[in-house]
Amino acid sequence: MDHAAPALPAAFEGASVGCLVCGGSELFTRWKGLLGCKTCGFVFADLKLSGDELARIYGHDYFNGGEYFDYGAEEESLRGNFRDRLRDLSRISPDLSARDLLEIGCAYGFFLDEARHAFKSVAGIDISKDAVRHAREQFGLDAQHGDYLALDVGRKFGTIAMWDTIEHLNRPDLFIEKASADLSPGGLLAVTTGDIGSLNARLRGAKWRMIHPPTHLHYFSVDTISRLLRRHGFEIVHVSHPGNARNLRSIFYYLFAWGHKESPIYKSLLHWRGFDLRITVNLFDIMFVVARRR
Ligand SMILES: [Zn+2]
Known part of the structure; x- marks a missing residue:
C-alpha cells in the first residue's frame, strides 16, 4: 500500500x-x-464528476446493460428486496402510515410502488429521465427528474430513503445535510450501501465487487457512515446486513450472458418459470442503516 500523501484530490x-x-x-x-x-479511514474515488458527466452515466445505457443490466427485467428481484426493506422499516417504526416518504434515487419507481400503501404519501426524485418517465407513466407515481440538491421540496418528510444511491453521489455529505433539513424532527433516513469494513470487503480488497469508479465514488463503513450521519443531526437507530435476493434469471444473466443479451441460451430460457425462483445471497457486505433526525 502506498501511503504517500498526494495533493488534495480534485x-x-x-x-x-x-x-x-x-x-x-x-x-x-x-x-x-x-x-x-x-x-477516520473513509475511502473514496479520486474523481470529481460534473453534473453533465453524472447525467450521462445515468442515462439510458446505465439501466440497460450498464450497472443494472436490465433494470426493468430485474423488477421482481428488486421488488422482493424492497418489500424486505419495507418490512424492516415497519418493525423499526410502526407508524409508517403517518409518514410522508421521499425516495432519493427512485429510478423506475419499484420501491415507491411497493411503499405507496404503507406510507401516508410517497414521492421520488432521480437523475435518470428515462427511469422517472417509467415511474410516472407505468405506476402514476409522484416522481420527478432532477438533482435533489437543487430541489425545493416545499414541505417536511417523515421518512427519506436512499437505496444503493449514496455511493454514486459526488457529495454524499450535502445530500445528508439536505435530507436532515427536509425531515421533520424524529424523521427517519434509511440508507443501503456497501460496507467496506465488512469481512468480505476486507478479504477481497481492491477486487471487492462494489469497487467500480466512476459509478461508485464513496465507500462507507458502518463507522464512517455513522459519523457522517451524526455530524448532520442524526442518531443511528438500526444497522444490519441484509441479504440480497435475486431470481434465478438475473443470476443466470450475470454468470452467462453479461453483455450478450442476445445470447441464444439466455433467450431460450428467458421465459422458463424456474427462473422466477428467488435465491438469497448474503455476503454480509451490504449495510442497511436507519438514522433518526434529532
Ligand atoms: Zn475522515
Missing part, C-alpha cells in the same frame, strides 16, 4: 471541507484510483 478543489466524513485533510492512496482519510 473532489475537494475549491472546498475546505477536507474529508467529507470527518473534515480531516491528510489522505493516503488506498488502491489505484482510491484515496483514504488518515483520520
